[in-house]
Amino acid sequence: MPEGVEVEYARRLIEERALGRKIAGIDAPDAWYLKRGLTAAALEPAVTGHRLTAARRRGKLLLLDTDRTGPTLGLHLGMSGRVLIDGHAAGDPLVYGSNLENPAWHRFTLRFADGGSLAMRDPRRLGAVELDPDEDRLGPDAFEVTQAEVDHVLTRSRAPVKAVLMDQSRIAGLGNLLVDEVLWRAGIDPARPARELDRNERRRVYRAVRRTLQLTLERGGSHTGDHMAQRVAGGVCPKDGTPFERRTIAGRTTFSCPQHQR
DNA sequence: GATGACCTGTGA
DNA sequence: TCACAGGTCATC
Numbered sequence: 001m002p003e004g005v006e007v008e009y010a011r012r013l014i015e016e017r018a019l020g021r022k023i024a025g026i027d028a029p030d031a032w033y034l035k036r037g038l039t040a041a042a043l044e045p046a047v048t049g050h051r052l053t054a055a056r057r058r059g060k061l062l063l064l065d066t067d068r069t070g071p072t073l074g075l076h077l078g079m080s081g082r083v084l085i086d087g088h089a090a091g092d093p094l095v096y097g098s099n100l101e102n103p104a105w106h107r108f109t110l111r112f113a114d115g116g117s118l119a120m121r122d123p124r125r126l127g128a129v130e131l132d133p134d135e136d137r138l139g140p141d142a143f144e145v146t147q148a149e150v151d152h153v154l155t156r157s158r159a160p161v162k163a164v165l166m167d168q169s170r171i172a173g174l175g176n177l178l179v180d181e182v183l184w185r186a187g188i189d190p191a192r193p194a195r196e197l198d199r200n201e202r203r204r205v206y207r208a209v210r211r212t213l214q215l216t217l218e219r220g221g222s223h224t225g226d227h228m229a230q231r232v233a234g235g236v237c238p239k240d241g242t243p244f245e246r247r248t249i250a251g252r253t254t255f256s257c258p259q260h261q262r
Numbered sequence: 263g264a265t266g267a268c269c270t271g272t273g274a
Numbered sequence: 275t276c277a278c279a280g281g282t283c284a285t286c
Contacts (some may be wrong), residue, residue, distance in 0.1 A: 002280060003280055003281090005280095006280075031283090060282095062279075074283080076281080077281085078281055078282080079279065079280065079282095080281095081281095082279090118285050124279085124281095126281060126282075127281090128282090168281090168282080174282050175281070176279095176280055176281085177280050178280080190283095221280090222280055223280070226280085228280095252280095252281095253278080253279085
């Protein structure tokens, strides 16, 4: 779904309400939802009887550790996925997601021995479940990324700075909305080749990443940025009132201010 | 690295 | 009916 901020909400929900609970079985009615060769027949015995011991997150990947030498479960929320525990979700509803309940949208469920459950509801089926995921395919997490790491990825690519910031193998956790908000705050044109940014501009990007994550986390989601409200036809820049420009960059709809993003 | 594909729901 | 959607993956 969701970008790093929503995945962080899901992680916290799991940490608060699911840790220590024993898995009694799984419900995986959609074989397509299990990735990298995983099958329900292999997954169920691998996790049954184990307790959840930690809920971690790297970028948009949720990592559920189990006890002893039990496996780690990797959950991807895709574009429309949410985590429900005992039927309850975390955070605000997705702006572009459906909040209706439909049993057919429950693509994967962990059943707990106490009778509750951890379910993934995902209308669009673009999420995924995997076992012992390779966490190193992802770059440093956006919530913990350093200025040095930002400098490193930006100076090594000629791609548009937006494409670089959205590349999960470089920095993990920023999606389309958050990157637009970051570059709007930093005053950088999303189409600029990343390596052309000077030292001062890279510093602004780093600070905007920190500020954007802090702000949207406090406010309730990736859609709560100041820039987001103007992501519509006729939207104007909240800083200077200039009509926003709408383009496709890195394959994604991009809104930016032609006046102050340069 | 840009592009299209994946899948399905929503709103114009 | 169509365009579009906050993500990833394979392919050119």
